[in-house]
Amino acid sequence: MEKVLFKYVEEPQQYLIDNYIKNGGYQALPKVLKDFTPDELIEEVKKSGVRGRGGAGFPAGLKWSFVPKTDVKPKYLCCNADESEPGTCKDRVLMECDPHMVIEGCIIAAFAIQAHHAFIYIRGEFAYPAFRMEEAVNEAYGKGYLGKNILGSGFDLDMIVHTGGGAYICGEETALLSSLEGDRGMSRIRPPFPAIEGLYSCPTVVNNVETLASIPHIINRGVDWYRTYGTEKSAGSKIFSLSGNVNRPGNYEVELGTPLSYVINELGGGIQTGHKLKAIIPGGSSTPLLMPDQIDTPLDYEAVAEAGSMLGSGAIIVIDERACMVWVAMKLINFYQHESCGKCTPCREGTLWLKRLINRIEHGEGKKGDIELILDICENIMGRTICPLGDAAVMPTESIIKHFRDEFEYHIEHKKCKVKTDYAFE
């Protein structure tokens, strides 16, 4: 397919506003301000079928429509650029290479919900992407795309680039809002949903970078064009971050519904030469495994769900036969334990127990009954927390045990790996 989001990703200075404009940028915004009412715009985005690219896959237009129109309180737009799900590194590329596409999408979204403040919440470690975004925002103010009375339309928008402090949880929308308010980044009980009571208790929409970046293209080229890509329920293109044991890791844009095997073998150059595929994490570290015989699974929300996993953020992590799966489970649970915000007991305590159990198995100190205990703890976390972090810790853990229980049993019985993890650093 023709690249949409990554069309100019190789252009050396696409991040400059003049180059963005030269390549067709900032054409959707005047069109929106002139030809659309906020309601018409929301309808248009609903019809496009674009779904949230951050992980949940919630229809973007529908999310916008939840913002109450009669509410007199200010409305806010937040662009979620806290990209932290292990394996995911796509939003960073958009912000570094084509920041104005993200900004234009934000302005259009803000118009749709009639927000006069937009925040771009970027994970703290992304100093360079944040710098690029900040520069781009300043350029956009300079050209009248931001600020008072944008392009003579009477619409005002102030945009702030806000950086985080290194907390995965802040990618969860309610935690992001807590963090933006200056509190510890802890998630909040929903309802009320952010669309009703979000930032500063006002109606707020939180959208992922990639979702927002798709908006100008939908406006420019129309809903029908957008829907020629992807499937009926999963429309458009998506960027997949391919990492792990492939010959050419990277970020690749393909239309939804593209077979996983095409991304791994054609784009990624196949499994690292001389090695054999063992398992695939298809949608970021929190999603259950797909096995080698599922490599032809189409990459759309429905097909990946049917295969027993989730499309998530589109981070495909490829694992070859050199990995001990207990070691993989350990790497993942260590992460989730570290990132649990501590608000809900099942997640705070449960991830710690899981970490201790899995680490002791990996280090040859596992006891008989540990596997059952792990699964029991998983059951007591799943669905019992405010935000999905608890579930995110459980899903890969359960899935790895389901598919590779023999490696856990071997570890406990022989006090060592069945497969000794061996990844050289040269």
Next chain:
Amino acid sequence: MILNDATIKEITTRMERYPSRKSAILPALTYAYRQVGHLDAPVYKELSKIIDIPYVEIAEAASFYTMFPKKEVGRYLIQVCHNISCSLRGADNMLIYMQEKLGIKMGETTPDNLFTLISVECLGGCSAAPMMQVNQTFYEDLTREKIDKILADLSAEAEKDGK
């Protein structure tokens, strides 16, 4: 005063842009960290005065965010990603190599106070693994050769500055 005029100006300018003053806490912590190199109680006290928010709220927020070291570190804080994508490309062995190369263990600082070595969770450089962050800069697709050069360049930079 620990915080210099430039940092204070950055914080106050930013504060005015938010609908709520408290939202400036995280940016303020970031500016302070970039100037000082770490965050601790004396810094929180000054921030509390600048933003006009109780000390406890600053400390409470700061203690949540692991990106900011809470005690002094070397001139260069090296943060190596040890999460899954980097580990599948040799991060475990890279960490062993770096400890040998720097002559320190994880969490330690070299005696010349130049390098502090820690390992961290995913930094979002997964398809260019293994990778690390030194202060604000990402270094990706790392090899032994690249690490040797990066460390040599940083040492040379420090020497040039007379530190």
